[in-house]
Amino acid sequence: MSKGKILEFYKFEGALNDFVIIDGRSNKLEYPLEVARMLLDRHASIGGDSLLYLEESNVADIKMRVLEKDGSESQMCGNGARCVGLYFDKFFGKRSIKIETLSGLKEVKKVADGRFVVSMGPVQKLGNFVIGFKEDYQTTLDLFSLKLYIVNSSEPHAVIPMMNINKIPKAKGVKIAKNFKLFPYGINVDFIEIVNKNTIKIRTIERGVYEETLACGTGAVASAYVLHEFFGGNNVISVKALGGDLTVIIKESENLLEGDARFVFKGEIEL
Template sequence: MGTINFVKMHGLGNDFILIDCLNQSLPEPEKFAIKYCDRRFGIGSDQLLLLYPSEVADFKMRIFNADGSEVEMCGNGIRCFAKYIWDRKLTDKEVLEVETLAGIIKPRKIGELVQVDMGKPEFSPSKIPVDVEGDRAFDLILEISGWHARINCVSMGNPHAVIFLDEEPKNFAVTKYGPLIENHPIFPKRTNVEFAFVKNPNEIVMRVWERGAGETLACGTGACATAVVSMIKGITDRKVTVHLLGGDLMIEWAEDGHVYMTGPAEEVFEGIVKVPQIG
């Protein structure tokens, strides 16, 4: 029986167990995520974030979903990750370089908020990935349980399927259609799914079904993906506010081709968990 120190954090209600692995080790993080992300029998979170040293950047972040699957990137997660580093004075840099499976991501401190350079969106179907031909996977029609969903696919370091609705998604059956689209055979690595309504050229209202986590209160990469698709389609400006269930994110697709996401990150509490042999 060992002990693991952790911090509970959230970005707009998208919540995380963050474990600092600079001075402690966590064997079998997949099994830890499955056990302790559970909201009734564990600590409770959407995802598990692990902080490691990096040979190519300032720090390295690994991300595990509540189902134990490892994923490439998490926008809300990296804001929490950066806040943890700054709050504990692990560096005096105002701009961090964080190694992820999606490449090196750069969070910047903007007052009480965190801005993240999310890099350039990827539209090539083979790199998202989505099994379709062509240069771009927009306006694909998927027949899902009798509903013909028009999806637009993009990667922000992880795969997204963006669907625009005719009204706000407040009453939309996200929990019905989300998992069916997530696990559709057209997506070899599954996908995150965004259900969005463009309120005006500067505002998007969105709910999200996250791959491996279910519906969450916010998804940073999903907000970026949705904003980018709406901008390409000419239905929003290049700078928008995305309203999620947990709060707002500001998304800008800048002239340099990079997407910049700005939003809050909060620490909830610190704790120690006794870890038996998991599994």
């Protein structure tokens, strides 16, 4: 990547979870992780929660890499996948696409103008994300006087039920997210308030960002799954995030995430 390269980018948001999208098929980056760190800075550059870098795929329509502002790469992004679905709908006329991610193939379908559903697949093994629970699909832990329900909904999440979503211990949440001795790659932390068997409120601290974001798609799926599995929740669950509402449908073979996606603007930036 030569100095002074002019880079074309797109800005999208889903439930105010905002993303910079760069299509690497036409704007190839030599050092995408370094570029992500620069571009996601809200004060000195474009700003965003994550950079979605698109590459050619041999098994899907596109490969989506989720690059974070700390220079790391995440497995998957549910809200981001819907934004990529909108990108392909708006600029290539495709209402349905398959996306290759680090957590497997995901399918995104347009269900209405500006609204998409993502087939997230079933919950996955915790693997290397949680020390000592490699083969488990879920576990519970007590940390900092909080009860954690841990699942991998394409991303590792620690779901913490609270009585009042307006009074979350945010500092403890960041400490949990950064507890690298227990979670070697960090972990997403979701505080939830259970309204009823159909509805939860949620606030999320995302790994890689290590601060609160206005919504998190994989967090919505993980939290809805916890409500369903541990608290007798129904199969269709409304998840109310600070940035908007998402719908999660729990099935035996897969979990579906539905919500809005919005194109914000297109631009160019000199690197």
